[in-house]
Amino acid sequence: MKITGTFLDEISHNIPHQNWGEKEWDRDFQAMKTAGIDTVIMIRCGHKRFITFPSQCLIQRRGCFEPPVDLVDMFLRLSDKYDMKFFCGLYDNGCYSKPWQMGALIEELDDVKTVAEELWGNYGHHKSFQGWYLNREISISKENPESLPEIIEHTQKLGSFVKDISGNLPTMISPYISGVKKGSPDNVTSLEEHARIWEDILAAFEGAVDILAFQDGQCDYDELPEYLALNKEIADRHRMTSWTNCESFDRDMPIRVLPIKWEKMRLKLEAAARVGIEKAITFEFSHFMSPYSMYQSAHGLFDRYMEYISEQ
Amino acid sequence: MKITGTFLDEISHNIPHQNWGEKEWDRDFQAMKTAGIDTVIMIRCGHKRFITFPSQCLIQRRGCFEPPVDLVDMFLRLSDKYDMKFFCGLYDNGCYSKPWQMGALIEELDDVKTVAEELWGNYGHHKSFQGWYLNREISISKENPESLPEIIEHTQKLGSFVKDISGNLPTMISPYISGVKKGSPDNVTSLEEHARIWEDILAAFEGAVDILAFQDGQCDYDELPEYLALNKEIADRHRMTSWTNCESFDRDMPIRVLPIKWEKMRLKLEAAARVGIEKAITFEFSHFMSPYSMYQSAHGLFDRYMEYISEQ
Amino acid sequence: MKITGTFLDEISHNIPHQNWGEKEWDRDFQAMKTAGIDTVIMIRCGHKRFITFPSQCLIQRRGCFEPPVDLVDMFLRLSDKYDMKFFCGLYDNGCYSKPWQMGALIEELDDVKTVAEELWGNYGHHKSFQGWYLNREISISKENPESLPEIIEHTQKLGSFVKDISGNLPTMISPYISGVKKGSPDNVTSLEEHARIWEDILAAFEGAVDILAFQDGQCDYDELPEYLALNKEIADRHRMTSWTNCESFDRDMPIRVLPIKWEKMRLKLEAAARVGIEKAITFEFSHFMSPYSMYQSAHGLFDRYMEYISEQ
Numbered sequence: 005m006k007i008t009g010t011f012l013d014e015i016s017h018n019i020p021h022q023n024w025g026e027k028e029w030d031r032d033f034q035a036m037k038t039a040g041i042d043t044v045i046m047i048r049c050g051h052k053r054f055i056t057f058p059s060q061c062l063i064q065r066r067g068c069f070e071p072p073v074d075l076v077d078m079f080l081r082l083s084d085k086y087d088m089k090f091f092c093g094l095y096d097n098g099c100y101s102k103p104w105q106m107g108a109l110i111e112e113l114d115d116v117k118t119v120a121e122e123l124w125g126n127y128g129h130h131k132s133f134q135g136w137y138l139n140r141e142i143s144i145s146k147e148n149p150e151s152l153p154e155i156i157e158h159t160q161k162l163g164s165f166v167k168d169i170s171g172n173l174p175t176m177i178s179p180y181i182s183g184v185k186k187g188s189p190d191n192v193t194s195l196e197e198h199a200r201i202w203e204d205i206l207a208a209f210e211g212a213v214d215i216l217a218f219q220d221g222q223c224d225y226d227e228l229p230e231y232l233a234l235n236k237e238i239a240d241r242h243r244m245t246s247w248t249n250c251e252s253f254d255r256d257m258p259i260r261v262l263p264i265k266w267e268k269m270r271l272k273l274e275a276a277a278r279v280g281i282e283k284a285i286t287f288e289f290s291h292f293m294s295p296y297s298m299y300q301s302a303h304g305l306f307d308r309y310m311e312y313i314s315e316q
Numbered sequence: 317m318k319i320t321g322t323f324l325d326e327i328s329h330n331i332p333h334q335n336w337g338e339k340e341w342d343r344d345f346q347a348m349k350t351a352g353i354d355t356v357i358m359i360r361c362g363h364k365r366f367i368t369f370p371s372q373c374l375i376q377r378r379g380c381f382e383p384p385v386d387l388v389d390m391f392l393r394l395s396d397k398y399d400m401k402f403f404c405g406l407y408d409n410g411c412y413s414k415p416w417q418m419g420a421l422i423e424e425l426d427d428v429k430t431v432a433e434e435l436w437g438n439y440g441h442h443k444s445f446q447g448w449y450l451n452r453e454i455s456i457s458k459e460n461p462e463s464l465p466e467i468i469e470h471t472q473k474l475g476s477f478v479k480d481i482s483g484n485l486p487t488m489i490s491p492y493i494s495g496v497k498k499g500s501p502d503n504v505t506s507l508e509e510h511a512r513i514w515e516d517i518l519a520a521f522e523g524a525v526d527i528l529a530f531q532d533g534q535c536d537y538d539e540l541p542e543y544l545a546l547n548k549e550i551a552d553r554h555r556m557t558s559w560t561n562c563e564s565f566d567r568d569m570p571i572r573v574l575p576i577k578w579e580k581m582r583l584k585l586e587a588a589a590r591v592g593i594e595k596a597i598t599f600e601f602s603h604f605m606s607p608y609s610m611y612q613s614a615h616g617l618f619d620r621y622m623e624y625i626s627e628q
Numbered sequence: 629m630k631i632t633g634t635f636l637d638e639i640s641h642n643i644p645h646q647n648w649g650e651k652e653w654d655r656d657f658q659a660m661k662t663a664g665i666d667t668v669i670m671i672r673c674g675h676k677r678f679i680t681f682p683s684q685c686l687i688q689r690r691g692c693f694e695p696p697v698d699l700v701d702m703f704l705r706l707s708d709k710y711d712m713k714f715f716c717g718l719y720d721n722g723c724y725s726k727p728w729q730m731g732a733l734i735e736e737l738d739d740v741k742t743v744a745e746e747l748w749g750n751y752g753h754h755k756s757f758q759g760w761y762l763n764r765e766i767s768i769s770k771e772n773p774e775s776l777p778e779i780i781e782h783t784q785k786l787g788s789f790v791k792d793i794s795g796n797l798p799t800m801i802s803p804y805i806s807g808v809k810k811g812s813p814d815n816v817t818s819l820e821e822h823a824r825i826w827e828d829i830l831a832a833f834e835g836a837v838d839i840l841a842f843q844d845g846q847c848d849y850d851e852l853p854e855y856l857a858l859n860k861e862i863a864d865r866h867r868m869t870s871w872t873n874c875e876s877f878d879r880d881m882p883i884r885v886l887p888i889k890w891e892k893m894r895l896k897l898e899a900a901a902r903v904g905i906e907k908a909i910t911f912e913f914s915h916f917m918s919p920y921s922m923y924q925s926a927h928g929l930f931d932r933y934m935e936y937i938s939e940q
Contacts, residue, residue: 017568019569020569020574020577021578021613022612022613023577023578023616023617023620025619025620025623028616053538054580067538069537069579071579072578072579226677226691254644254645257642257643258642258884259883259884259885260571261570262644263644265645265647266696267693267695267696268678271693297612298611298612298613298616299922300923301644302647304645304647304652304922305647308647308649329880330881332878333878333888333890333928334925334928335887335890335928335931337928337935340928365850366891381849381891381895571883572882573882573883609924610923610924610925610928
């Protein structure tokens with residue numbers, strides 16, 4: 005199972021910035037191409053007051069800062085150049101933090117739709133503009149059960165909307181398992197709860213969400229095969245395509261976060277292959293797997309991964 | 317607005333050490349010079365038992381460890397060589413931690429004065445020895461209101477003393493706003509509280525403190541312009557020079573701490589320029605902005621910054 | 629006092645992985661040799677489900693994952709090549725976490741013995757296989773006093789066993805002082821408590837443990853000389869050899885963990901030399917002292933250390 009897609013973590017809320025200019029990004033896209041990556045997913049187009057392109061909506065209505073560089077334009081030009089598919093993430097106002105403000109997501113829906121229209125209007129002509137990333141990371145954590153219907157409604161409405169304006173481009177989500185590596189033990193859900201609740205969520209998403217790419221790092225390594233199989237089964241039932249978001253950072257270390265040990269990544273990739281997942285993407289190449297990453301252990305991960313795929 | 321000064325973070329209490337020898341420091345001073353830096357500020361001359369020069373006072377009275385290298389001597393020779401101004405930080409016994417020991421700062425004042433005399437006696441002949449840094453980082457946090465008068469008295473007395481012994485060399489402080497990025501929400505002060513209390517503090521500092529260089533990273537980015545304008549106004553009223561301490565590390569990330577994203581630094585520099593701040597310094601070049609930093613994203617920050625100033 | 633031994637931190641539970649292949653490890657062994665290292669200690673042969681060699685016992689009885697590379701084989705070949713002594717660490721099921729499961733260590737003893745037999749059977753013919761590392765890090769923290777007898781029994785039995793099967797190869801432990809840098813103030817033991825309890829522990833270990841290599845980073849720098857002298861005295865009384873585990877990472881920083889400042893390491897080495905400690909090892913060369921480490925400040929530490937030993 006090869007990794008053929010990666011997130012682009014701009015604007016980040018928890019991964020320190022590499023301070024790359026276009027020359028460095030071009031070099032990194034070239035490395036992605038060498039590694040077999042054909043899809044890049046911009047994780048969001050804005051977070052709180054920082055934005056990736058000069059959105060008039062976000063600058064005027066939400067006081068966002070005029071960005072020094074139009075990253076969306078740059079990423080699309082590089083995607084065109086290296087013949088990749090670009091999935092476009094949307095706006096995140098940062099309101100997911102506790103205490104949950106009920107209604108906040110629905111209130112922001114109008115703005116997010118306007119931003120999607122701006123994105124499609126400005127950049128839809130690029131041949132690489134091939135999909136949307138619905139960037140709310142959904143989980144069924146027991147912490148905020150009352151917020152779940154709102155998140156579902158938000159993603160469902162947004163998915164339908166962006167498909168409508170873009171000639172039905174595919175939409176992707178990347179939720180996470182409410183597993184042992186996420187927060188307190190009280191929030192961990194059982195496999196049965198996961199199955200039951202996600203059955204309902206994916207039923208609600210039919211027609212709005214095309215690709216399901218669960219994050220693979222929230223449960224323990226020995227639990228992953230069961231979750232992968234189950235997620236694939238529910239996705240199949242609701243006619244969604246199954247990808248795996250094979251995280252390339254290590255969740256088991258006190259430094260949050262550095263590149264993962266290759267052995268762990270290999271284990272997760274092979275588990276995904278065994279249940280017939282169609283494509284593996286990663287969060288994310290440029291920090292955690294790139295030969296140009298600021299973290300030198302990413303260079304090692306790149307070398308180990310390239311050896312591995314050359315032996316397949 | 318260009319960055320023309322930097323702290324030298326020796327002895328550090330929270331930034332991991334780069335293990336540089338004189339060759340590496342010389343190379344770094346050369347990079348500072350290239351970037352337009354004309355002022356270096358040694359953040360302190362000792363912290364707890366670790367010291368930057370073989371102070372007899374600190375070794376005998378406080379059991380400090382004999383240092384393997386005389387860093388003060390080295391920094392002054394390099395400052396002479398690269399035609400920079402050196403501001404000398406003083407001793408910090410580490411007693412600021414909770415629970416606050418009332419009187420501890422005043423008790424240590426005699427020792428700190430003796431250390432200042434040693435510094436001036438040993439190194440005052442260097443042409444680059446051009447100022448003092450009064451290194452207690454003052455804040456008006458609501459956590460320890462009863463400790464504030466003591467810190468003010470300490471800094472006021474120390475400022476007057478070092479000016480007296482050194483022919484009135486300028487003194488600098490770099491306090492911080494008690495803002496949303498500092499500790500618990502209970503400690504955050506309003507703009508009004510900040511204005512009122514800092515008015516009193518700067519009144520007390522007249523004649524003892526010449527330069528006010530507030531840290532710019534404790535409040536949110538959209539609040540910074542108001543704080544910069546207010547601080548400049550109070551400083552003007554009390555005949556102090558206004559600098560900004562434009563932090564080059566990122567306070568928004570779980571890894572504490574790595575280089576800041578260039579976009580954020582640019583935003584802060586331009587906000588300072590708009591209110592007429594006279595000079596920007598940073599904490600600090602060698603870890604967070606240097607092409608030789610152990611953190612590779614600092615190399616990117618250096619490149620982005622150099623592009624930026626070449627376009628001005 | 630030179631550092632002539634290092635741990636090899638495979639499998640790690642808290643130090644991010646460098647993703648090295650055999651080429652990178654060979655290069656690092658060469659650097660160790662240059663620095664005067666003659667002993668390498670593999671910290672453990674397995675941790676939870678991750679293992680360093682294809683142990684049938686661990687794969688079948690404990691569901692461990694088949695490893696992609698046989699690291700024990702590789703480390704022994706490199707140790708043979710560079711004429712080093714290899715100490716072999718044992719299995720750690722990760723059960724030391726709270727709440728303490730009484731009996732868990734004794735229950736796993738059978739499996740750990742079987743793993744030791746596998747190790748000796750597979751690799752005992754290597755000329756570099758020269759000792760065992762009993763990898764439970766014992767402390768007398770007040771947190772779990774009732775667990776101490778169990779840990780002692782476990783290490784004592786395991787030490788006797790591996791000596792028996794291997795023609796009396798030496799065994800080493802590396803416990804830690806329950807000092808100010810370890811957990812809450814409630815757990816800190818006094819020098820007197822340390823002396824009394826460790827007297828009893830080492831008495832129990834006679835015949836099972838040959839080498840005592842206390843970690844040197846859990847107490848404050850000014851307390852270390854007394855602890856080193858005391859530990860040497862107790863070890864002498866029980867006919868054990870005294871080494872010091874001179875930690876090369878910095879325990880004083882918010883980033884957990886990066887290379888230590890050279891000044892601190894020098895201080896600790898010289899304190900050990902003064903009380904007649906026979907050998908210094910470190911945790912560990914490859915991340916924190918190597919010119920090839922992913923952390924650039926390790927390159928500086930290597931340079932400072934090499935300058936230091938060339939001046940002795």
